[in-house]
Amino acid sequence: MSTITIGGIEVDPADPCAVASALRTIRLRVVAGEAVAETMIRDPATQRQIVFTPTNLATLDKAIADYAAMCDSATNGTRKRRSIGSGWSR
Numbered sequence: 001m002s003t004i005t006i007g008g009i010e011v012d013p014a015d016p017c018a019v020a021s022a023l024r025t026i027r028l029r030v031v032a033g034e035a036v037a038e039t040m041i042r043d044p045a046t047q048r049q050i051v052f053t054p055t056n057l058a059t060l061d062k063a064i065a066d067y068a069a070m071c072d073s074a075t076n077g078t079r080k081r082r083s084i085g086s087g088w089s090r
Contacts, residue, residue, distance in 0.1 A: 016070035023064045030057065 003010045006022035007029065013019060029035050 016067045016074055020064055020067035020071050023060065023067060027057070027060050027064065030060070 004013050005011075006019065007026040009022040009025060011018040011022045026035075
C-alpha cells in the first residue's frame with residue numbers, strides 16, 4: 001500500500017500505530033501554536049484580530065483515540081475497554 005503524508009511525516013495508512021503517532025505530532029504543533037493563523041479586520045470604528053487554528057481539536061483527539069485503539073488491538077490482540085462505575089461499593 002502507498003504511504004500518505006500527515007504533517008510532513010510519511011506513514012503507511014495500514015499501520016494504525018504510525019498514523020496515531022503522526023496525528024499526535026500534528027496535535028502538539030497545533031497546541032504549540034505552530035499551525036495558528038491570524039487575521040486582522042479593520043474598519044474606521046474598530047480593529048479586531050482573530051486567531052484560529054485550521055483544525056478542530058475535538059475531531060483530532062477523536063481520530064487519535066480511534067487510531068490508538070486500533071494500534072492497541074493490533075499489537076495486543078485486544079482493545080482496552082473502560083467501564084464507568086457509579087462510585088458505589090458494596
